[in-house]
Amino acid sequence: MTNVLEVSNVSKSFGGVIANHSISLDVEKGKITGLIGPNGSGKTTLFNSIVGYHPIDEGSIKFRGQELKNLNVQKIARLGLLRTFQQTRTYGKMNCMQNMLISVSHRNANFFDMFTSYPAELNEKAEHLLEFVGLYQKRKLPSGELSFGQQKLLEFAMALMNEPEVLLLDEPTAGINPTLINGLIDRLQRANSEFGITLFVIEHNMRVVMNLADKIYCLAHGEMLASGVPSDIQNDQRVIDAYLGAH
Amino acid sequence: MIDNISLLTLAPILNVQLILDGLFIGAIFALAAYGLALVWGVMNVKNLAQGEFVIMGGYFAWYMGSLGIHPIFALPVAVIVMFGFGWIVYVVIISRVVGKDMFTSLLATFGLAIVIQQALNLAFGPEVQIAESGFGTGSFFDGNVTIAYIKLVSFAICCLLAILVVLFMKKSRMGQAIRATSQDARAAKVMGIDTEKVYAFTYGLNAAICGAAGVMISMIWVIQPFYGVPHSIRSFVIVVAAGLGNLPGVIAAALGLGVAEQYGGFVFGAELQQATVVGLLLVVLIWRQLQMRRQRQAVQ
Amino acid sequence: MTFTRIEIVAIAGLLLVGIFGPILFPAYTFQIAVLWLMILFAQTWDAMGGQMGYNSLGNIFFFGVGMYICSVTQIGLFYDVGVYTAAFGADDAKFTDTQYFLGLAAGLLFAGFGSALIAALIGWTVFGLRGPYFAIGTLGIALAAGELLGAWEWVGGGGGIALPVYPGSGDGKSNFFYILCFLSAVATFVFLKWLFSTRFGLAVNAIRDDEDKAEAMGVHTLRHKTVAWSVSAFFLGISGGLFGNMTGFIEPLEVAFPTITFGIFMVAMSLLGGTGTLWGPVLGAILFHVIKETTWTYFLGWQWIALGVIIIVNIVFFQQGIMGWLKEKRPAWFGIEVEEAEVERAS
Numbered sequence: 099m100t101n102v103l104e105v106s107n108v109s110k111s112f113g114g115v116i117a118n119h120s121i122s123l124d125v126e127k128g129k130i131t132g133l134i135g136p137n138g139s140g141k142t143t144l145f146n147s148i149v150g151y152h153p154i155d156e157g158s159i160k161f162r163g164q165e166l167k168n169l170n171v172q173k174i175a176r177l178g179l180l181r182t183f184q185q186t187r188t189y190g191k192m193n194c195m196q197n198m199l200i201s202v203s204h205r206n207a208n209f210f211d212m213f214t215s216y217p218a219e220l221n222e223k224a225e226h227l228l229e230f231v232g233l234y235q236k237r238k239l240p241s242g243e244l245s246f247g248q249q250k251l252l253e254f255a256m257a258l259m260n261e262p263e264v265l266l267l268d269e270p271t272a273g274i275n276p277t278l279i280n281g282l283i284d285r286l287q288r289a290n291s292e293f294g295i296t297l298f299v300i301e302h303n304m305r306v307v308m309n310l311a312d313k314i315y316c317l318a319h320g321e322m323l324a325s326g327v328p329s330d331i332q333n334d335q336r337v338i339d340a341y342l343g344a345h
Numbered sequence: 346m347i348d349n350i351s352l353l354t355l356a357p358i359l360n361v362q363l364i365l366d367g368l369f370i371g372a373i374f375a376l377a378a379y380g381l382a383l384v385w386g387v388m389n390v391k392n393l394a395q396g397e398f399v400i401m402g403g404y405f406a407w408y409m410g411s412l413g414i415h416p417i418f419a420l421p422v423a424v425i426v427m428f429g430f431g432w433i434v435y436v437v438i439i440s441r442v443v444g445k446d447m448f449t450s451l452l453a454t455f456g457l458a459i460v461i462q463q464a465l466n467l468a469f470g471p472e473v474q475i476a477e478s479g480f481g482t483g484s485f486f487d488g489n490v491t492i493a494y495i496k497l498v499s500f501a502i503c504c505l506l507a508i509l510v511v512l513f514m515k516k517s518r519m520g521q522a523i524r525a526t527s528q529d530a531r532a533a534k535v536m537g538i539d540t541e542k543v544y545a546f547t548y549g550l551n552a553a554i555c556g557a558a559g560v561m562i563s564m565i566w567v568i569q570p571f572y573g574v575p576h577s578i579r580s581f582v583i584v585v586a587a588g589l590g591n592l593p594g595v596i597a598a599a600l601g602l603g604v605a606e607q608y609g610g611f612v613f614g615a616e617l618q619q620a621t622v623v624g625l626l627l628v629v630l631i632w633r634q635l636q637m638r639r640q641r642q643a644v645q
Numbered sequence: 646m647t648f649t650r651i652e653i654v655a656i657a658g659l660l661l662v663g664i665f666g667p668i669l670f671p672a673y674t675f676q677i678a679v680l681w682l683m684i685l686f687a688q689t690w691d692a693m694g695g696q697m698g699y700n701s702l703g704n705i706f707f708f709g710v711g712m713y714i715c716s717v718t719q720i721g722l723f724y725d726v727g728v729y730t731a732a733f734g735a736d737d738a739k740f741t742d743t744q745y746f747l748g749l750a751a752g753l754l755f756a757g758f759g760s761a762l763i764a765a766l767i768g769w770t771v772f773g774l775r776g777p778y779f780a781i782g783t784l785g786i787a788l789a790a791g792e793l794l795g796a797w798e799w800v801g802g803g804g805g806i807a808l809p810v811y812p813g814s815g816d817g818k819s820n821f822f823y824i825l826c827f828l829s830a831v832a833t834f835v836f837l838k839w840l841f842s843t844r845f846g847l848a849v850n851a852i853r854d855d856e857d858k859a860e861a862m863g864v865h866t867l868r869h870k871t872v873a874w875s876v877s878a879f880f881l882g883i884s885g886g887l888f889g890n891m892t893g894f895i896e897p898l899e900v901a902f903p904t905i906t907f908g909i910f911m912v913a914m915s916l917l918g919g920t921g922t923l924w925g926p927v928l929g930a931i932l933f934h935v936i937k938e939t940t941w942t943y944f945l946g947w948q949w950i951a952l953g954v955i956i957i958v959n960i961v962f963f964q965q966g967i968m969g970w971l972k973e974k975r976p977a978w979f980g981i982e983v984e985e986a987e988v989e990r991a992s
Binding site: 391446451453460461623631637638643 | 789912916
C-alpha cells in the first residue's frame, strides 16, 4: 500500500486565472486511479504540473519520494513517469515501428548509446506491442496516416514500450468509436495487471472510469472536491452537482 | 573606443546629439516594426522581405528626386504603389504559404527579399543613394547640436502616419475585420468576413507602411539595394523585444534601438554600427530564451 | 548500414564522375570541385534542417569560421599572424613545401574540430529557439561573424587574408584541392549515412516531428541537437578551409560569410532535392549546381533574381522536392507499405 505519486497542496495559476488551488492527492502503486471533473476544472493543468511541463506556484509533487517540482519534462520522463496527450501526439512522418523504437526508455542512455543500432529484441518487442494494440499490419505506415483512434492506440503502445512505472493518461477514450472502447479498456487493464504499470487516468466517460479505477478523485473549479472508491463518488451529491451545474 | 566613451562624459552635449538622431531614425524603425507586427499577428507570417519593402520605398523618393520632383511627394506615390505591390505579392506567393509551417513562409519571404534586392541592384546600381530634401540644417546649443530640418519633418510624418494607422485599425470596417481575423480567423470567416481579402489588405498595408518608412529613410539616411536585411532584422528585434500587440512597447523599443545604434556607431566606430543591430538581435533572442526557460518553454 | 541496389548504382555513378570528371574536362576542375562542396553544404544543412527540423539560415557561419581558423593556423604556425595580415600579402612571406602542407593539414584539422567545438559551445544561444526564431537567430550569428571578423585587425579586418601560395603549378593546385573536396563530400556522405542508421537518426527525426513529445518521452533532446550541429559544423569547417585555399584569399563578407549566396544555396539545394532524406540534398545540389553553372553566363545580371524565383517556386509549389515526389509516386521503394501477413507468435 505505497503511494508512488504524492501531490501536496499544489497550486498553479496563469495570469489571473487560478487553474489549480491547493490540490492534494495520492496515487497508489500498482493500482488504477481516476481523475474526473467537469470541463475547466483543472485536470490537464494538474497533469502538466506533475510531468513538469510548467513550474508550479506552490506545493510539492513527490514520485517515489523524490521531489519533482524543480525537474523538467525530460528528467521526469526518464525517472519513469510518462503521460499521453489529450490531442494524441505521435511522430507523424515516421512509421509505427520507428515510433515504437524511439520510445524505448532513455533512462540509462549514456552519450555513446546514441550511436548504436537497435538490437533484434527491441524490434521484436515493438512488434509484439503493436500486435497487442492491434496495429501490427500498419507498422510500416507513417503514423500520420493512421486514423485518430489508431494513433491513440499507437501512442499507448509507445508508452508501454518505454516501460514506465506510472503512466498518466489524458482522456484515453475521447474520440474513440464506442464499439472500440471496450477493447481499449481491456488493454488498459492488462497493462496494469500484466505489465504492472500504475495508471492515473483523466476521463470524462463515467462508465469507463467507474469500471476501471480503484480510486477516483474529483476536481471542480480548480479544487479537490471529493475522493473515494467509485461507488462512493457515484453517489456523492457534490460530484453530481458539479457536473450538472447546480450552484 | 575608450576615447569615444570618455568624449561622451566630457562633452555631455554630444549625448543630446546622439539621442536626438536616434529618436528621429527610431521613429521610422517603429513604423516598419509595426508593419511586421501587423502581418505577424494577423497571419503568422514573419516577413523577411520587410527591409526590402523599405528600400523599395526609398528608391521611389530617390528616383523622383532624380527627375527633379521633390522626394517628399514620393510619399503618397510609394504608399499607393507599394500597397498594390503587397497585395499582388500576397495573392501570388504568400497566400499559398500562410497555412504551412513557419519556416516555409519565412523562406518564401526570404526568396522574395533576394529577388527584390537583386532587381533593385540591376535597376539602380549598387551605389549608396540619398534623396536630397534641400531643407537645410539648424544649429542649436552654440552649434554643438545640428539637426537637419528634414529629420523634424520626418518625425512629424511618422507620428502622423502612426496616428492614422491606429485610427484606421480602431474605427474603420476593414480595421475591425483585420483585428477580428487576427484573433480568430475561423470565427471571422464564419461571421462572413472574407479572410483572404483581409490578409491581402494587411500585407498590402504593411508594404505601404514600409514604403512610407523607406521614403523617409532615403531622405534622412541612405539607401542601397542590399541594405534591406539590416532593416528586416531591426523590425524583428523590435517586435521580439516588445511582444506582439504591444504598440507602446514597439514604439519604445524602436526609439531605444535607434538611440542604441547611434551610440554603438559612435563608441565602436561606424563599421560596427551594423554589428550593433545584429548584436542586439542575439541579445534579444537570448533574453527571450532565458525568460521562457523559467516557464520551461521554448521560444516558438 | 545497408545500401539498396539503386543506391549502389547511384554511388558508383557519382564515383565515376568524381574520378573521371577532371580527367575528361580539365578546364572544369574547379567547378566540379565546387560541386562536391555544394553536396557537402546541402548534406550538412539537411542533417539539421530536414532531418531534425532546425532550419538554419546561418550554417555558413561554420564555413567562414573554418576558413579563418584554417588560414590563421597555416600562417600562424610559421609567422606572426598580425604582422602578416597587416602587410596584406605585400611582403613575400615564403612558405616551404613542407610548411605549406603541414600548415594545410593542421589548418584543416583545426578548422573541422574547432568549428565543431564552437558549435557545441554556442548551442545554448540558439537551441531554446524553434522554427523561424532559430532561423533568424542563426542568420544573426552568421551576419555578426562577418561584421566582427571584418573589424578585427589581427585577422586582416575588412581586407581579409591572402593565403599562402600553393607550391606547384596551377593545374597541380586544382587537382590537389579537387581531390580533397571530393574526399570531403564522400566522407560527409558516408558519415551521415552511418549516423542516420543508428538510434541518432530516429531521435533526430522524432525531434523534428514533435519535439515536445520527444521530451515527454525522455529523449535527450539537447544532446542530440548539439551533436547534430557539431557534426554539421565539422564538415562545414573543413569545406571552408578548403575553399579559402582554393580562392587564395579570404574576405569576411564576400568569401567567408556569404549569407545570401552560399548560405541560402544550402537551403535551396536541400529543398530542391527533398529534405529529410539522404539522397535528396545530394540530388538537389547536383541539379542546382549544374543548372547554375550552365545558365549563369546566359542570365548575366538576372541570375540572382532567377535564384530567388527558384526558391519561391520551389517552396510554394514543389516543397516536397524530388525525393518527396518520388516517395509519393513509389512508396514501396522506401519501404512504406501495409503488410497483410500475421506475425508469428512466439509461444
